[in-house]
Amino acid sequence: MERNIxxxxxxxxxxxxxxxxxxxxxxxxxxxxxxxxxxMLCGTILGARKGALAVILFLxxxxxxxxxxxxxxxxxxxxxxxxxxxxxxxxxxxxxTGLMMRWLRGARVGVxxxxxxxxxxxxxxxxxxxxxxxxxxxxxxxxxIVTAMLPFLAGDLVKAVAAGAITxxxxxxxxxxxxxxx
Amino acid sequence: MLSLTLERQSWAHRIPxxxxxxxxxxxxxFVFPLENIALLTLGIGGVGLLxxxxxxxxxxxxxxxxxxxxxxxxxxxxxxxxxxxxxxxLGIVLRMLxxxxxxxxxxxxxxxxxxxxxxxxxxxxxxxxxxxxxxxxLAFALMIRFTPVLGQRAAHxxxxxxxxxxxxxxxxxxxxxxxxxxxxxxxxxxxLRARGGVR
Numbered sequence: 067m068e069r070n071i072x073x074x075x076x077x078x079x080x081x082x083x084x085x086x087x088x089x090x091x092x093x094x095x096x097x098x099x100x101x102x103x104x105x106m107l108c109g110t111i112l113g114a115r116k117g118a119l120a121v122i123l124f125l126x127x128x129x130x131x132x133x134x135x136x137x138x139x140x141x142x143x144x145x146x147x148x149x150x151x152x153x154x155x156x157x158x159x160x161x162x163t164g165l166m167m168r169w170l171r172g173a174r175v176g177v178x179x180x181x182x183x184x185x186x187x188x189x190x191x192x193x194x195x196x197x198x199x200x201x202x203x204x205x206x207x208x209x210x211i212v213t214a215m216l217p218f219l220a221g222d223l224v225k226a227v228a229a230g231a232i233t234x235x236x237x238x239x240x241x242x243x244x245x246x247x248x
Numbered sequence: 249m250l251s252l253t254l255e256r257q258s259w260a261h262r263i264p265x266x267x268x269x270x271x272x273x274x275x276x277x278f279v280f281p282l283e284n285i286a287l288l289t290l291g292i293g294g295v296g297l298l299x300x301x302x303x304x305x306x307x308x309x310x311x312x313x314x315x316x317x318x319x320x321x322x323x324x325x326x327x328x329x330x331x332x333x334x335x336x337x338l339g340i341v342l343r344m345l346x347x348x349x350x351x352x353x354x355x356x357x358x359x360x361x362x363x364x365x366x367x368x369x370x371x372x373x374x375x376x377x378x379x380x381x382x383x384x385x386l387a388f389a390l391m392i393r394f395t396p397v398l399g400q401r402a403a404h405x406x407x408x409x410x411x412x413x414x415x416x417x418x419x420x421x422x423x424x425x426x427x428x429x430x431x432x433x434x435x436x437x438x439x440l441r442a443r444g445g446v447r
């Protein structure tokens with residue numbers, strides 16, 4: 067029990083710490099932050115349930131007024147923009163990533179984590195965020211994909227691959243800590 | 249750790265957190281289907297007055313809070329201009345400004361501890377499902393403590409990276425950061441157990 071609570075809290079803090087890292091700039095000129103990689107790592111390392119709880123804990127503290135989102139954003143205001151679907155999608159994405167991780171448990175850790183991050187951290191995340199954006203703005207599907215999805219997609223693919231490699235490295239260093247495989 | 253709450257007390261700080269959250273919730277439901285530009289502008293004026301009532305520091309802070317969404321506003325307006333539906337785009341942007349402004353107002357006038365107490369109170373019915381709110385409070389406290397520690401460690405790892413390499417700091421520091429965080433977690437879990445554990 068203690069271990070579960072502490073792992074959830076620590077991973078919530080990892081998401082926050084990744085948001086503090088300076089932005090990486092892609093060739094396309096679009097800055098990406100490591101924060102959504104934190105969401106993927108929650109799923110690949112903690113597994114579905116605990117991963118989603120860590121993300122919810124992180125979002126709760128953002129909502130209560132800590133400026134922990136990448137770029138120093140926070141407070142209740144960030145949950146009222148049309149892009150808030152990404153935030154609401156984060157726990158779902160972590161959960162789906164954890165489920166995929168379990169489903170792929172036959173494969174090598176790094177490989178299955180990469181696939182799980184693509185499916186959960188990109189596929190499921192956009193499946194929540196894009197319809198939310200459409201509902202908030204009254205935009206059509208094409209509009210929504212152009213303004214809410216395409217600008218971030220390339221960065222997300224890079225992050226998913228990196229999340230796979232990082233999960234593999236963590237599994238090598240601390241096999242017991244990768245709860246999705248323990 | 250830095251929080252978005254204004255240090256200086258104002259009349260709005262004294263309103264109980266639950267009321268402010270309820271008012272914000274009500275406003276969101278009211279504004280969400282609204283498309284009347286005049287009404288939305290009026291609402292923004294109202295929120296502007298609320299923010300102005302917090303004094304100069306409060307007003308500049310609330311403008312700063314809107315800065316991150318300006319980019320988004322430009323994207324939306326530009327796109328709607330391109331497809332020739334500027335009226336719709338304007339409505340979306342005004343609604344966004346109004347809701348974000350109002351939500352930031354609540355955040356600026358509510359202390360983190362008050363907010364947390366309110367959340368833990370609101371979650372207390374979970375006790376019946378076997379989740380005591382004390383456990384949630386512990387998770388909150390642990391995360392608040394861990395965040396600056398890990399942020400500092402990430403900065404140290406980035407510094408060490410720069411000392412070794414002239415390439416830009418990249419995802420290479422995430423794995424060591426996560427491993428060290430996991431080690432911390434094991435130590436803290438052990439320490440908690442040694443002190444009687446979590447009920």
